[in-house]
Amino acid sequence: xxxxxxxxxxxxxxxxxxxxxxxxxxxxxxxxxxxxxxxxxxxxxxxxxxxxxxxxxxxxxxxxxxxxxxxxxxxxxxxxxxxxxxxxxxxxxxxxxxxxxxxxxxxxxxxxxxxxxxxxxxxxxxxxxxxxxxxxxxxxxxxxxxxxxxxxxxxxxxxxxxxxxxxxxxxxxxxxxxxxxxxxxxxxxxxxxxxxxxxxxxxxxxxxxxxxxxxxxxxxxxxxxxxxxxxxxxxxxxxxxxxxxxxxxxxxxxxxxxxxxxxxxxxxxxxxxxxxxxxxxxxxxxxxxxxxxxxxxxxxxxxxxxxxxxxxx
Amino acid sequence: xxxxxxxxxxxxxxxxxxxxxxxxxxxxxxxxxxxxxxxxxxxxxxxxxxxxxxxxxxxxxxxxxxxxxxxxxxxxxxxxxxxxxxxxxxxxxxxxxxxxxxxxxxxxxxxxxxxxxxxxxxxxxxxxxxxxxxxxxxxxxxxxxxxxxxxxxxxxxxxxxxxxxxxxxxxxxxxxxxxxxxxxxxxxxxxxxxxxxxxxxxxxxxxxxxxxxxxxxxxxxxxxxxxxxxxxxxxx
Numbered sequence: 410x411x412x413x414x415x416x417x418x419x420x421x422x423x424x425x426x427x428x429x430x431x432x433x434x435x436x437x438x439x440x441x442x443x444x445x446x447x448x449x450x451x452x453x454x455x456x457x458x459x460x461x462x463x464x465x466x467x468x469x470x471x472x473x474x475x476x477x478x479x480x481x482x483x484x485x486x487x488x489x490x491x492x493x494x495x496x497x498x499x500x501x502x503x504x505x506x507x508x509x510x511x512x513x514x515x516x517x518x519x520x521x522x523x524x525x526x527x528x529x530x531x532x533x534x535x536x537x538x539x540x541x542x543x544x545x546x547x548x549x550x551x552x553x554x555x556x557x558x559x560x561x562x563x564x565x566x567x568x569x570x571x572x573x574x575x576x577x578x579x580x581x582x583x584x585x586x587x588x589x590x591x592x593x594x595x596x597x598x599x600x601x602x603x604x605x606x607x608x609x610x611x612x613x614x615x616x617x618x619x620x621x622x623x624x625x626x627x628x629x630x631x632x633x634x635x636x637x638x639x640x641x642x643x644x645x646x647x648x649x650x651x652x653x654x655x656x657x658x659x660x661x662x663x664x665x666x667x668x669x670x671x672x673x674x675x676x677x678x679x680x681x682x683x684x685x686x687x688x689x690x691x692x693x694x695x696x697x698x699x700x701x702x703x704x705x706x707x708x709x710x711x712x713x714x715x716x717x718x719x720x721x722x
Numbered sequence: 723x724x725x726x727x728x729x730x731x732x733x734x735x736x737x738x739x740x741x742x743x744x745x746x747x748x749x750x751x752x753x754x755x756x757x758x759x760x761x762x763x764x765x766x767x768x769x770x771x772x773x774x775x776x777x778x779x780x781x782x783x784x785x786x787x788x789x790x791x792x793x794x795x796x797x798x799x800x801x802x803x804x805x806x807x808x809x810x811x812x813x814x815x816x817x818x819x820x821x822x823x824x825x826x827x828x829x830x831x832x833x834x835x836x837x838x839x840x841x842x843x844x845x846x847x848x849x850x851x852x853x854x855x856x857x858x859x860x861x862x863x864x865x866x867x868x869x870x871x872x873x874x875x876x877x878x879x880x881x882x883x884x885x886x887x888x889x890x891x892x893x894x895x896x897x898x899x900x901x902x903x904x905x906x907x908x909x910x911x912x913x914x915x916x917x918x919x920x921x922x923x924x925x926x927x928x929x930x931x932x933x934x935x936x937x938x939x940x941x942x943x944x945x946x947x948x949x950x951x952x953x954x955x956x957x958x
Binding site for chain 2: 620
């Protein structure tokens with residue numbers, strides 16, 4: 410029996426507690442960083458696409474809940490009396506919850522974006538407008554309203570905003586498609602970068618794979634060890650990147666709320682709403698986090714299988 | 723247990739490193755494989771561990787006929803019926819061998835205990851079934867007090883003894899040791915040789931690759947296989 414020496418190492422109970430694939434390596438840390446950055450970028454794209462889709466749905470919904478009656482000024486008619494008649498007809502129409510007559514000043518103010526401010530429009534026959542609020546529960550019977558108006562007031566026209574809604578819809582679809590396109594490109598880049606980083610990280614462990622192989626480990630066991638280890642790297646990176654993106658959107662929503670009074674904030678809000686992601690947006694980012702972690706694990710397993718296959722010919 | 727018949731090995735288009743190698747190893751035998759550095763000792767051992775394919779000839783290992791092949795896409799080896807040897811068979815053959823590497827090849831992120839227990843862990847055995855056995859072997863090779871240390875903090879001799887313990891823990895039928903005394907002083911070299919002789923006495927066939935002629939003199943009963951100029955000479 411050899412002489413026992415007192416050495417400065419713990420001599421407590423020994424256990425097989427360490428994973429076969431090393432937990433903390435430079436390659437693993439680099440992979441985590443790469444995954445975090447790429448997940449953050451992909452999550453920003455996914456969030457932006459979800460924001461635009463969500464805001465465009467709000468635009469269209471808002472436009473669809475309104476209709477407008479326009480009355481032309483005619484010499485032989487009392488425009489204010491006609492407005493009252495039209496509002497009365499509208500309010501009796503099923504699906505219309507409210508009809509508000511715009512005053513002459515309010516109607517003239519609608520022309521300001523085209524004619525500019527400071528003009529005296531009192532001599533012009535400015536058309537008058539009634540804004541109808543439609544019930545959100547069911548469709549309003551606008552055909553009946555159109556027929557009733559035509560019968561009672563020949564100078565009245567009804568605009569149900571369908572052209573505006575169609576244009577808004579087209580524009581929103583184009584913006585959402587562009588955002589999805591960018592998201593898919595980032596996703597492809599994410600996959601490529603993760604694949605090459607994972608392969609590099611696995612390659613840096615080839616000595617370990619070799620020794621496990623020669624000591625009698627089967628391929629499934631070795632690949633499983635690396636899959637678990639790389640799932641942890643991928644999950645950590647994806648949580649950092651995806652969590653960062655969620656924090657970004659939450660912070661942007663907070664800032665948007667504080668800057669609401671400024672003109673530029675109004676423009677931004679018109680385009681992106683209040684920057685608040687809906688559950689679908691957050692769901693997309695969470696799905697991305699899970700997907701990235703699984704992708705990393707899957708690539709590492711495939712890489713190890715391929716390496717073992719090549720090693721044995 | 724193991725026989726080589728006219729085995730040749732060539733790397734790429736270079737001349738053959740090993741030519742017409744013919745020898746056999748009987749169960750329970752002890753042999754030194756010697757020759758100058760670069761003679762091909764490690765290559766020969768790697769062919770036995772199925773890490774390297776011969777370019778010609780036949781290797782018979784524990785009941786399997788392992789032929790050569792010329793294509794990367796062909797099987798590593800061809801079995802008795804001419805079919806491919808399965809990857810499961812390769813794993814099973816490797817589990818019947820214990821290998822001591824010249825550069826130890828211990829896993830730095832594992833403790834000595836974990837390194838020595840590795841072959842049993844890879845067989846998916848429950849730790850409770852082998853824990854006492856591993857600790858006893860570590861005591862036997864004089865490493866009981868450092869069983870929780872990691873390889874980077876140990877001396878070359880300690881690493882070498884740990885590598886030997888790892889090769890022996892699963893009670894292999896064939897022990898292959900590549901320059902097991904290459905990194906230690908003569909006293910420790912003799913101690914390591916004694917460990918291998920103990921294993922031989924326990925029934926394993928042992929092949930020790932070394933260029934240390936002095937070490938071979940310490941065990942006169944061993945057969946000597948000499949590699950020179952790519953050919954092998956056997957001295958009983």
